[in-house]
Every structure is written in structure tokens, then in C-alpha cells.
Amino acid sequence: MIQKVLIANRGEIALRVIRACREMGIKTLAVYSEADVQSLHVQLADEAICIGGPKSADSYLRSDRIISAAEIADVDAIHPGYGFLSENAKFAEQCESCNIKFIGPKSKSIRMMGDKSIAKDTVRKAGVPIVPGSDGPIESETEAVKVARKIGYPVIIKAVAGGGGRGMRIAHNDVSFAKEFHVARNEAEKAFGNGSVYIEKYIQNPRHIEFQILADSHGKVIHLGERDCSVQRRHQKLIEEAPSPFLTADLRKKMGKVAVKAAEAASYENAGTIEFLVDAKGNYYFIEMNTRVQVEHPVTEEVTGIDLIKQQIRIANGEKLEFDQSDIKIEKHAIECRINAEDPARNFTPSPGTISLYYAPGGHGVRIDSHAYSGYTIPPYYDSMIGKLICFGPTRKVALQRSYRALSEYLVRGIKTTIPLHKAIMSDPTFIEGKATTAYMEDFMSRTPTDLF
Numbered sequence: 511m512i513q514k515v516l517i518a519n520r521g522e523i524a525l526r527v528i529r530a531c532r533e534m535g536i537k538t539l540a541v542y543s544e545a546d547v548q549s550l551h552v553q554l555a556d557e558a559i560c561i562g563g564p565k566s567a568d569s570y571l572r573s574d575r576i577i578s579a580a581e582i583a584d585v586d587a588i589h590p591g592y593g594f595l596s597e598n599a600k601f602a603e604q605c606e607s608c609n610i611k612f613i614g615p616k617s618k619s620i621r622m623m624g625d626k627s628i629a630k631d632t633v634r635k636a637g638v639p640i641v642p643g644s645d646g647p648i649e650s651e652t653e654a655v656k657v658a659r660k661i662g663y664p665v666i667i668k669a670v671a672g673g674g675g676r677g678m679r680i681a682h683n684d685v686s687f688a689k690e691f692h693v694a695r696n697e698a699e700k701a702f703g704n705g706s707v708y709i710e711k712y713i714q715n716p717r718h719i720e721f722q723i724l725a726d727s728h729g730k731v732i733h734l735g736e737r738d739c740s741v742q743r744r745h746q747k748l749i750e751e752a753p754s755p756f757l758t759a760d761l762r763k764k765m766g767k768v769a770v771k772a773a774e775a776a777s778y779e780n781a782g783t784i785e786f787l788v789d790a791k792g793n794y795y796f797i798e799m800n801t802r803v804q805v806e807h808p809v810t811e812e813v814t815g816i817d818l819i820k821q822q823i824r825i826a827n828g829e830k831l832e833f834d835q836s837d838i839k840i841e842k843h844a845i846e847c848r849i850n851a852e853d854p855a856r857n858f859t860p861s862p863g864t865i866s867l868y869y870a871p872g873g874h875g876v877r878i879d880s881h882a883y884s885g886y887t888i889p890p891y892y893d894s895m896i897g898k899l900i901c902f903g904p905t906r907k908v909a910l911q912r913s914y915r916a917l918s919e920y921l922v923r924g925i926k927t928t929i930p931l932h933k934a935i936m937s938d939p940t941f942i943e944g945k946a947t948t949a950y951m952e953d954f955m956s957r958t959p960t961d962l963f
């Protein structure tokens with residue numbers, strides 16, 4: 511049984527894991543970079559070890575140092591959080607070979623689903639609908655143009671090793687395709703050290719709807735319903751909600767079954783997410799599986815009452831899931847706003863610096879997952895998310911009203927944040943009516959005066 515966990519991460523997700531462990535009576539070890547000495551995860555864990563310099567490449571991505579810390583502190587398991595090493599099959603393998611439990615899927619599943627073109631192939635064979643596209647990576651431009659024409663424009667060029675919305679380019683004709691193909695390959699090479707790309711039909715104005723999966727090591731796979739993550743900027747999520755205002759009960763049931771099938775095809779174990787694009791007619795297509803806990807997991811927790819981090823730990827312990835699909839009831843609505851240290855009025859430029867005053871909202875139906883506090887200095891080295899505001903209630907209307915109310919109370923001084931932007935979205939009729947697709951943010955920004963932020 512797991513008695514001590516190393517958290518190979520920082521920020522709010524490190525705190526989230528510490529909280530779950532503490533409630534389960536499990537000891538925690540934080541690892542941190544020299545830039546994170548003041549961080550809450552370092553202060554709140556039972557023990558902490560510095561693993562290197564400020565840059566991720568010198569600390570949070572140094573699997574050798576993380577494993578050494580695990581061995582020195584004698585932990586039984588490592589929770590990777592999201593980002594950093596969470597989807598690194600080699601790291602999971604290293605943990606496995608050092609007899610340290612990796613709280614996540616087996617390295618084999620990470621490898622299979624981490625290569626987006628193998629992932630698509632795997633789920634397609636299991637009968638899961640995928641976006642029409644190339645059979646695998648395409649190297650030559652001549653061949654790529656042929657495939658693009660066959661699929662029919664517009665197409666999207668995507669990095670095989672992609673993530674975080676990077677390495678994706680859209681092309682509307684042969685001319686733009688030739689240019690974007692090279693740009694995508696270069697971007698992918700720079701971002702992921704792997705320039706392989708593949709091509710997909712570009713679905714116009716879809717919704718991004720994903721299903722939360724839980725799978726134990728005894729072969730039971732269930733889903734905990736969906737999250738609608740259509741509010742995105744440059745393919746990066748800003749707001750997520752559960753359930754989706756778009757899905758009918760019938761479509762939800764169908765997609766849930768398919769999501770379970772996709773996870774089964776990967777022999778999946780632990781928590782994971784099956785992502786789909788859904789067009790206006792309700793056609794749905796698998797795009798990828800995330801083999802880790804997601805930033806937006808709290809909305810699922812609030813509508814199901816299930817603590818996903820505790821479930822991850824229980825599954826890693828080899829315990830059986832204690833519920834069946836029919837036990838999962840979703841009778842609430844939850845909305846998450848990602849609070850980023852960015853200036854929405856100035857093209858979302860990062861705004862690191864010292865938070866001179868921090869006051870987080872509270873009250874009925876409000877949850878904050880954040881590592882920020884008054885006096886905290888946000889280092890410039892990592893992503894700009896400083897917290898998540900999750901508001902929930904019996905209906906979507908209540909969750910929306912509560913979100914607006916909580917955002918109005920949320921004070922973060924000294925830096926710029928996305929709080930005013932979220933307030934504007936929570937009072938925007940298109941969003942209120944549940945009509946946001948992935949095209950929403952571009953439209954919203956073009957018609958909203960930036961002095962509102």
C-alpha cells in the first residue's frame with residue numbers, strides 16, 4: 511500500500527495532490543526548483559527536496575533527479591500531475607523499473623496514446639469514429655498535398671507528438687498548405703523534438719467535448735460523464751464545464767460508451783480522458799487521449815462527488831473501483847475558469863511578478879484550486895496559470911450566476927489576470943445560452959472592447 515508519495519510537479523496541481531494524500535493519511539514529498547523556494551507546495555508537503563535550477567529542463571523535467579529524490583526519501587509512489595513528465599512513457603518505465611509506483615497508466619499505454627497517429631489507429635480498430643485524415647505521419651510535401659486534396663480543404667496539420675495546442679496549422683488551399691506544412695513541421699521539431707506531422711479534416715466550429723475515464727487494474731472501465739471545453743484561445747482551454755450544454759441524453763450515452771471502448775482499446779488503467787470534436791449535427795470524432803489527470807478535472811469532481819486524485823491513488827494501489835457505471839449520477843452543473851497571469855487587453859502577454867494583494871472568493875458552491883497568496887512572486891519560467899475557480903450548483907444558471915459573483919469578489923493585485931475577461935464571458939449572451947464552439951473566443955475578442963479588461 512502507498513504510504514508516501516513524491517509529487518513531480520509544482521503549482522496548484524502539486525497542492526491538489528498533497529490535499530488528497532493528507533486526507534488519505536499518506537505522507538508527501540515535494541520536489542522544487544530554485545525558483546519555487548517560496549511556493550506553497552514546498553511549504554505544505556511533509557518534506558521537500560530541491561532538484562535544480564529554475565528552468566524546467568533543469569528541474570521538473572529531470573527524471574534522474576526526481577528518481578534520486580524518491581530513493582533518498584524512500585517514497586513508494588510518484589504522482590506526476592499534468593504537464594512536465596506526466597505523459598512521458600520513459601519516465602513511467604523508469605519508475606516501474608525502480609519499483610516506484612507511477613500513479614497513472616502503464617508506460618505501454620502512455621506510449622501508445624502519446625503518438626497521436628498510433629492512438630487514432632488503435633481506437634479506429636475498436637470502432638471509435640475518428641476525424642478523416644492521413645493514415646499516419648507524412649514526410650514529403652508532394653504526398654501531403656495529395657492527401658490534403660483527397661480529404662478536402664480545409665485541413666489541419668498536426669504534430670504527431672503535439673500537446674498544448676502547439677504545432678497545429680490550418681490550410682484552406684494548395685498554396686496555403688505548402689507554407690503551413692513547413693511551418694507546422696518546424697514548430698513541431700522545436701516544441702517536441704519531433705517534426706512528424708499528420709493531416710486531418712478541419713472540422714468547422716466544433717465543440718470540444720471530452721469524457722473522463724476511470725479504469726482499475728482488474729479490467730473495469732467506466733466514465734464519469736463529459737466536460738465541454740469549447741472556450742479556447744489558440745487551441746488552449748480557458749473555461750470548462752460539466753455537463754455540456756450541447757449534448758442530449760442520447761448522445762451523451764452513445765459517446766460515453768464509445769469513450770469506454772477507446773480506453774479499453776489502449777488496455778488503459780488509472781484516470782484518463784478521451785477527447786472528441788463534435789460538429790453542429792452531433793457527429794463526433796475522437797481526437798486524442800490524455801493519459802493523465804487534466805487541469806479541468808475539478809468540474810467532474812463537483813458534479814459526480816468523486817475525488818479523482820484519490821481514485822488515482824487507489825487504482826495505483828491495485829484496489830477495485832467501488833462503483834459501476836450505473837452508480838454515476840450527474841445532477842449538478844460546474845464551471846471552471848482558468849485564472850492566468852496574463853493581460854487579456856494586450857494579446858494575453860504573460861504578467862509575472864509579485865502579487866501585492868490576494869483575496870479569493872468563497873461561499874456556497876465555490877471552490878478555488880490555487881497556489882497563489884499575497885506576497886507570492888510568480889516566476890517567469892512556467893505556465894501562467896495561477897489558479898482555477900470552480901463554481902457549481904444545481905443548474906447551469908446557478909453555476910453561471912455564482913461564477914460571475916465569485917469573479918467579482920476575486921482580488922489579485924500587482925499583476926494582470928484573466929479575471930475581468932472571465933467576468934465579461936459570464937455575462938455574454940452567446941456563452942450564457944450555451945452556444946460557444948471552439949470559434950467562440952476569436953469572435954468574442956473581436957466584438958468586445960479590450961478596455962473592459
Ligand code: ADP
Pocket residue numbers: 641666672673674675676678710711712713714716718742745785787797798948
Ligand atoms: P493538443 O494535444 O495540442 O491539445 P488536440 O488534438 O487536443 O491538441 O486539439 C486541441 C484543439 O485544437 C481542439 O480542442 C480543437 O479546438 C482544435 N482541433 C484539433 N483538431 C481539430 C480538427 N480536426 N478540426 C478542428 N479543430 C481541431
